[in-house]
Amino acid sequence: MATIAASTVQEARELTRIERIGAHSHIRGLGLDDALEPRNISQGMVGQLQARRAAGVILEMIKEGKIAGRAILMAGAPGTGKTAIAMGKPSRQIVLLSGLQLDSILGMAQALGQDVPFTMIAGSEIFSLEMSKTEALTQAFRRSIGVRIKEETEIIEGEVVEIQIDRSAVGVGAKSGKLTLKTTDMETIYDLGQKMIESLNKEKVSAGDVVAIDKASGKITKLGRSFTRARDYDATGPDTRFVQCPEGELQKHKEVVHTVSLHEVDVINSRSQGFLALFSGDTGEIKSEVRDQINQKVAEWREEGKADIIPGVLFIDEVHMLDIECFSFLNRALEEDLAPVVIMASNRGITRIRGTKYTSPHGIPIDLLDRALIISTSPYTESEIAKIISIRAEEEDVEMTEDAKEVLTKIGVETSLRYAIHLITAANLVCRKRKGSVVDVEDIKRVYSLFLDEKRSVQYLKEFQDQYMFNETKATGNEVVPMET
Numbered sequence: 001m002a003t004i005a006a007s008t009v010q011e012a013r014e015l016t017r018i019e020r021i022g023a024h025s026h027i028r029g030l031g032l033d034d035a036l037e038p039r040n041i042s043q044g045m046v047g048q049l050q051a052r053r054a055a056g057v058i059l060e061m062i063k064e065g066k067i068a069g070r071a072i073l074m075a076g077a078p079g080t081g082k083t084a085i086a087m088g089k090p091s092r093q094i095v096l097l098s099g100l101q102l103d104s105i106l107g108m109a110q111a112l113g114q115d116v117p118f119t120m121i122a123g124s125e126i127f128s129l130e131m132s133k134t135e136a137l138t139q140a141f142r143r144s145i146g147v148r149i150k151e152e153t154e155i156i157e158g159e160v161v162e163i164q165i166d167r168s169a170v171g172v173g174a175k176s177g178k179l180t181l182k183t184t185d186m187e188t189i190y191d192l193g194q195k196m197i198e199s200l201n202k203e204k205v206s207a208g209d210v211v212a213i214d215k216a217s218g219k220i221t222k223l224g225r226s227f228t229r230a231r232d233y234d235a236t237g238p239d240t241r242f243v244q245c246p247e248g249e250l251q252k253h254k255e256v257v258h259t260v261s262l263h264e265v266d267v268i269n270s271r272s273q274g275f276l277a278l279f280s281g282d283t284g285e286i287k288s289e290v291r292d293q294i295n296q297k298v299a300e301w302r303e304e305g306k307a308d309i310i311p312g313v314l315f316i317d318e319v320h321m322l323d324i325e326c327f328s329f330l331n332r333a334l335e336e337d338l339a340p341v342v343i344m345a346s347n348r349g350i351t352r353i354r355g356t357k358y359t360s361p362h363g364i365p366i367d368l369l370d371r372a373l374i375i376s377t378s379p380y381t382e383s384e385i386a387k388i389i390s391i392r393a394e395e396e397d398v399e400m401t402e403d404a405k406e407v408l409t410k411i412g413v414e415t416s417l418r419y420a421i422h423l424i425t426a427a428n429l430v431c432r433k434r435k436g437s438v439v440d441v442e443d444i445k446r447v448y449s450l451f452l453d454e455k456r457s458v459q460y461l462k463e464f465q466d467q468y469m470f471n472e473t474k475a476t477g478n479e480v481v482p483m484e485t
Helices: 002-015 049-063 082-086 106-112 123-127 133-143 194-203 262-270 276-280 288-304 324-333 382-395 402-414 417-433 441-450 454-463
Strands: 070-075 093-097 118-122 145-166 176-182 187-192 209-214 220-226 251-261 307-311 313-317 341-345 350-352 358-361 372-376
Touching: 049 372, 118 123, 118 133, 123 133, 133 145, 133 262, 133 313, 133 324, 145 187, 145 262, 145 288, 176 194, 187 194, 194 220, 251 262, 262 288, 288 307, 382 402, 382 417, 402 417, 402 441, 417 441
Parallel strands: 070 093, 070 372, 093 341, 118 313, 313 341
Antiparallel strands: 145 176, 145 209, 145 251, 145 307, 176 187, 209 220, 350 358
């Protein structure tokens, strides 16, 4: 009995999935129709029709390869959904997000699919790595560029007629055997070694199964069960998949596609431990000669049709933390033939460029800003905030009364949308604490009194500022010089 219970617990653990509801997990795409016209509420996106339409046009231009070496500036107040709109363009651009929004960047990533490489770094990371700033940026660039390598391999594909395994009488020594495979046109017997016998046992291959064997690696893949064995009820289960017996020759040529990043190729060719450096993380600085040779080889593969380049996405958060040297490097790197999409996010207004005494919008030099096409986002209306709260409550599996949603909407209008969304989970916990199943107004009031929003926190500090250590209420007097435009 204990054995059965332990087995049940083990199966339950295997079936358990770790799921986390992220801040933007409700975003499924841009919410556009075939004519690139935005729907008011679609795929988790609410409002921002003009910005979504502009992003859809940019997305189509990128897919057709008609846009390169440009920038897109997502300009708008915090909480207006800039980041979800901007992520995921397969070409050479900069996307500048001038707020803290991460909910609009997911739309374009969903539209482009899962095969596009994506790398995310923070601007402050560049200064904490044990390598030069330009090397760190170069590695980030090359992580964001994928190489789809095509190669032909030989496989043996057929229906298993018989498996014979010869074992030693004393049970010691290597096993040997024979495998009989057939197609509709031919039948062949293959000798089996110890490794192939173990692979067959691991895949639980039996007579009547249709298998594919990779000749190079010896990997065995069970494709299904032959239709000729469909009447063998004892050998089938509810999940059994029936397939036709293969036709033609047993040995076939098949094209296999592998997708790796340029950085992975760099590491494998530059480190003595090869690909193990990818797991240890100690890649160090890579010589430019190695990268030049790899670029030349990849170019040859492209001409021969053996490889395709997949420009991915490099997302640099807190880009205002980069200094003038990094911005100069970005200007040059974006003009290279192999350049990913560079998405930059900043929540700063007109502020000082790090490493200089000049000020500039978003803390970014004017020559880099000059590359940008500007897409503006506007604050959400009260009705749009109400719909976003309803979508987030459904995403977080929280049941709320209409009155509670109205109160949360008013809180979102008066404070911020983020603050209102954060109260959903907190109110649900308070509701469960009182043994309730539906979040009511009282639960919202309770968490509203427990957690301060930004405005009330500032007011509290102003009232009790004398009781805090190192309080500074006056400007420090640091002067900055406006940058000439």
